[in-house]
């Protein structure tokens with residue numbers, strides 16, 4: 686991926702407008718911190734860019750190196766090198782992790798990986814994320830702790846070798862050692878040119894994986910962009926300066942699906 690261009694993107698779920706005329710351009714090698722108050726559409730943006738069928742794009746365009754991304758299914762986007770680590774990775778009972786991983790690696794590579802290579806690849810990946818490789822025989826995420834689920838997302842990132850990665854609160858629930866293991870993996874991949882967008886509310890992640898850009902999302906749009914210092918400032922001060930200095934209204938507008946809702950909803954906190 687050289688360039689991802691999101692232009693005037695609007696999207697909804699259940700008749701509720703979540704993304705509002707959002708514009709964003711990512712270039713190869715970017716490491717972006719994506720911030721914004723709870724419930725303002727950060728996870729939705731990742732899901733829409735990955736092609737989740739839960740969301741309907743109502744207007745706008747997304748192109749990756751000139752190609753219409755919105756015309757592609759989620760699996761086609763993944764084959765092209767896009768990857769998302771879920772904020773809340775779902776349990777998938779009945780699917781053995783190693784079967785799922787092997788099938789995904791085969792599809793991403795476009796040819797079957799040998800049993801020996803797959804074994805070496807997974808052993809190394811489990812070691813790097815600090816999980817026991819016995820977990821490969823378990824059903825995906827079933828009974829995993831919050832931190833194990835997050836490490837398992839990073840494991841899948843290692844196996845699939847994506848070019849464009851969306852990390853949705855990858856640091857939540859991780860202990861300090863796990864965070865530094867995961868940060869080293871991200872930094873190694875960055876050094877090889879992988880592009881990252883990281884949603885996190887805490888600068889402990891941004892301190893060890895320093896972003897080159899920060900974007901702030903309010904009410905479904907990117908309202909402010911800056912460098913790493915913007916992420917630091919938000920972590921230290923919160924969002925109120927957006928209003929006092931930039932005149933940005935931190936309230937969400939009335940959702941279309943709920944005509945009885947008050948005109949302005951206060952900052953969503955979840």
Ligand SMILES: Nc1ncnc2c1ncn2[C@@H]1O[C@H](COP(=O)(O)OP(=O)(O)O)[C@@H](O)[C@H]1O
Nearest residue numbers: 698699703722723724725726727728729730739
């Ligand atoms: N599938 C969905 N159906 C209905 N509402 C949704 C769905 N996904 C997200 N939302 C709503 O959209 C808003 C933005 O959610 P989200 O993107 O998860 O916010 P963030 O990640 O910034 O905290 C929230 O009000 C959330 O409840």
Ligand SMILES: [Mg+2]
Nearest residue numbers: 727728729772
């Ligand atoms: Mg979220």
